[in-house]
Amino acid sequence: MKKKTLAAVAMAAAGVLALAACGSGSDTEATSAATSAAAGGAEDITLWLMGTDTPDALIDYLKTTYADENGGTLTVEQIAWQDAISSLTTALPDATNTPDVTEVGNTQSATFTTVGAFMDISDMYDELGGDSLLQGFVEAGSVGDTKYALPYYFGSRMVWYRKDLYAAAGVEVPTTLAEYTEVNKAMKDAGIAGSYTAGQDWRSGISWIFANGGDIATFDGSEWAATLESPEAVTGMEMWQDLYTETSVAGPTDNDSTAYQAINDGFLAGTPAASTLAPNWAYWSLGDLSQNDAGETVATWNDDTFGAYALPGLDGGIAPVFAGGSNIAISAATQHEEGAKTLMRIIFSEAYQTMLAENGLGPANLDYADAYTSVAAMGEIGLEAAQGAKLTPAAPGWAAVEEAGLMEEYFQKVAEGGDVASLAAEYDAKIDALING
């Protein structure tokens, strides 16, 4: 189902895609000449993509281009995000069944790079974009100077809002973080709308910690240690708690999976949400709802009622947000090194990066961010937000922390009104137990 709705999105973008593919034709040929010289012969390889974020049109492009350049067949398998860790853990070390190339959540990269699951691709780094690649993600996929996983796409969170509801309550777009709470509180008190501050959505809520100068964990040169207890982080969390209690129309166990379209009409039973934090690709999910021929609900963006702005910082400017997205890497156990490398070259080619950008997925290579800002919806705000974006700790045990759901728990308990300082201490201890692997 999810796949289909995204496919519809991809269809919508297909017209633009075709043009883009023509425009960059010469570039692709150059790549193919380089690879066919290096490749020994046709190799059938497998690419794992996580979830259904990569639209079908892009997958088809990868398949045909790979067949053209290598002669072999590219099989693309979509692994549900919920099965991502278990599938990677079991399949990556298994030479006969490993995917040759795999997408991996950026926050999960560190865990796999530190145990040697991915192939060292430092020698390809410059060829694939080098320093033009989004550096935060490159670091998440590196151990020291050795590059293992490179950025695939990114999305930075921004505030999506309802112009009509803001107008009805007579409030303006906030310019500081404190104002964000005030604006939403004013709407909530007037009974018009609230903010969709989901209790378990730490990926959005973490901005309040970042904005106050706090962090999740720091590295002292030998060990990672959680820092939720720091005064900055506690202040930020208290601010978020205030935002939750005063303005939220979401529940304590809601998470970011529903934040995308929280401000659509009829999404909530009671008071509607007028503001929500979501990545830039939420654009495709927001708007006036209608039924298409297949009986599915589709959203059509409406500039009169919907808008977006970057989350404002503590004293104006923009707040650092969490950079969502994923990395891509070659499995250390691959038997098809050349094929896998060819696929990496295709993925990092201008043509493919441009396609990503046009689908609202931030391109790994910032040289193509122009296309992103000019073509992708809200690209400008997205890029603005991306510049201040931060990642989760690149610690070996970070995936375990995520898999254990510790951050979700911490935020939920704060949302439920718990004492921030003591909860911070409790969860620092829990995170410390896992974060060093």
Next chain:
Amino acid sequence: MRRSIGRGLGAALALVLAVMWVFPVYWMINSSFLSAATISSLKPTFVPFGGTFTNYRNVFTDSGFMAALGMSLIVTAIALVICIAVAFLGALAISRFRFRGRKALVLAIILVQMLPAEAMFIAQYKMISGLGLLNSIAGVSIIYVAMVVPFTMWMLRGFVAGVPADLEEAAMIDGCTRMQAFMRITFPLLAPGLVASGVFAFLQVWNEFALASIILTSDSSQTLPLWLRNFAQPSSLGMIEWGQVMAGSTLVAVPVIVFFLVVQSRMTQGLVGGAVKG
């Protein structure tokens, strides 16, 4: 007089209970015929009049459904046949004979059911992968057979013990060979028991999804529960399209309901004949 009032009340209570147990099933079927617009209204619709088949059309056109249905049917059929055969022979051994190691075997099949399976997934993956059977029907069947044999064998044991060996003896005296006696006398008496145990094995295999999610990673080798679990995820619009999801659930449940209806009389016989007799 008092008795008939009591029976009337009892009947009423039975009907209330029947409604309680059927309601979720009814609601699933009801919702599967409602359009997305009807279903998203805050006021529930209790009867699917003026309903639509769109949801079912969407399920059938979903790329994964037919493949998953085929996969589930094949895996279940294979696992079921092997499991019944193996468990039946095993049940004969432990219920008709006393032999050295019998007690250990009986204890083993009870204890093995108490082992949490969740910690063995990695090892099972390694084993299946080592055999080169990942994403294959054979691979998943091997694990499933081993998973259901202990319980099936335990259940069948009760049935076999329930068929008096005298009958077989008598037939042998009448000139039948041992095999003939068994096939003509004992086997027919065991049929309901085989059906009842088969139902359990069927349900266990048909329902399994945790292990499947690890050893069936390829899109083309999903089983129905895996397919449904992914299908029930919110769309990119974040909404669960309940009409479609319920149509999917209905279709996953239909083979089981059909199976139950087909074997229903035998199964009831089986339960009566001492299905769960110790």
Next chain:
Amino acid sequence: MSTIAPTPAAEAARPVVRRRRRFTSLPYLLGLPAVLTLAVGMGYPLYWQVLNSFREYGLAQQFGQAPTFVGLQNYIDLLTDSGFWTVLLKSIAFMAVTASATMVVGIAVAVLMKHVPGWSRIVLQVGLLLAWAMPIVAQMTVWNWLIDDRNGVFNYLLSLLPGLDLTGHNWLVNPWSFFGVASVIITWASVPFVALSVYAGLTQVSEEVQEAAQLDGAGGFTMLRHIIMPILRPILVILLLLQLIWDLRVYAQIELLQGFGARGSQYDLLGTYIYGLGVGQGHFGVAAAAAMLVMVFTIALSWFYVRELLKEDES
């Protein structure tokens, strides 16, 4: 036929065995496929699990580093971890509540079926059968739709009651409510099996014997104790044992419910806890040790019933 006189049947089997002594290899041949199946399907995983419960086996080992033997360290870590005990006690409590609810409701339904007119019994039987036939994933999906916070029918119906407004109430937030929902769903799903089996047992109680006993002046209690229980007891023992095992190691329902509602350790029972520890966080050694401990606790909790079964098996 068999259950009316189970003991003679079992006794009859014994002389037969004596007469067949020369076929001593036959039982082994018959049992061989079962043993082989278990050895092939379970042997290696079980060996791996036992071995690694004594080793440090994490992600690094999964990716090629040599595992180190750590003796009982994994076990000690678990037994001194309050998190493990919390989950264990929660699971036992969950099992106790769910298994007893299932047994009580199941037996009550069976008794009811025995005493109501035929047509209403058939309606009830079909209802139970339909619920029983629901695959777990479908079950959980449907229940999740019933209790959906936005427009689930459950909240709608409850809100019709005066003074109650549950519009938008999410049943899966509060852990008590979460486990309550899980318990109700599992009970709903397990009652058909219990009810139909107990009913099958009750139909074995011969009417004539009951009437004769009544004529002899036997009261309800005497009847229950001397006529009904002897037939029902073995059925109840195995049903209880099964509920105990199934409800203690419940995994699928909790995992699916977490998928619909919320994840987090407060919503964990043993199954999801072990899965998270192993596959999720990559601590395979510790997860293996946890599984072994759970097995030991299950055996301890159910030993009484297992012994009962074995005794019966011997007779």
